[in-house]
Amino acid sequence: MLVRSVGLFMVGLLLGLLVAVCPLSRQVPLGVLLGLGMLFAVLTLQWQRLFTTLSTAAFGAAVITVATDYFVELFALVLYVFERLKAAPAQPVCWVTWAVLGCGLRSHCSES
Template identity: 55%
Template sequence: LLLRSVGLFTTGLLLGLLLATAALVTVPPVAPPPSPWVPAGSLLGLALLCALLALQWPKALTVLSTGVFGAAAVVVCADYWLEALALVLYVYQRLQLAPAGPLC
């Protein structure tokens, strides 16, 4: 009985991490965050929110989470094939709060 809840929690956690990563990468910062804990806190906060929502609405969030994860996997594979992981390195630099170069 506990295994189902852990799986749903993990699925929601993954959805929250992917959504928070996409939000942190796509939205340009108006001002640099005062601490690296701000992006880390937003990642963890949205991940926990989605994990708890997955426990509340398991079917809808499982479908959404697997769709988002599948789309992310396809994007990473296409990025590897076309641009030798340029997008993945850009996301990694943005999450580290390092000045990221242009994508193209």
């Protein structure tokens, strides 16, 4: 019984972390990432079907975006996100990177 709850908690935590990474800036501290992760983890325990569906759709879109980014630009978008998480000044990215991100967001919208 505990294993199912832990799995749901981790699915919700993943969804919260993915949601928290979206508005990346220097003002987004680690506490906001973990706070939103915990919030979505608890919400997933409460409403299991809805948040499991949302989490798997968001994670699938993230995987598609990273795979597309690898084949198009050799992880330019992933490196940009990593620099933003470190709160380091990130190098500006070109329009191709934003197009890859848009394709990932589009695939997320079509999955839901």
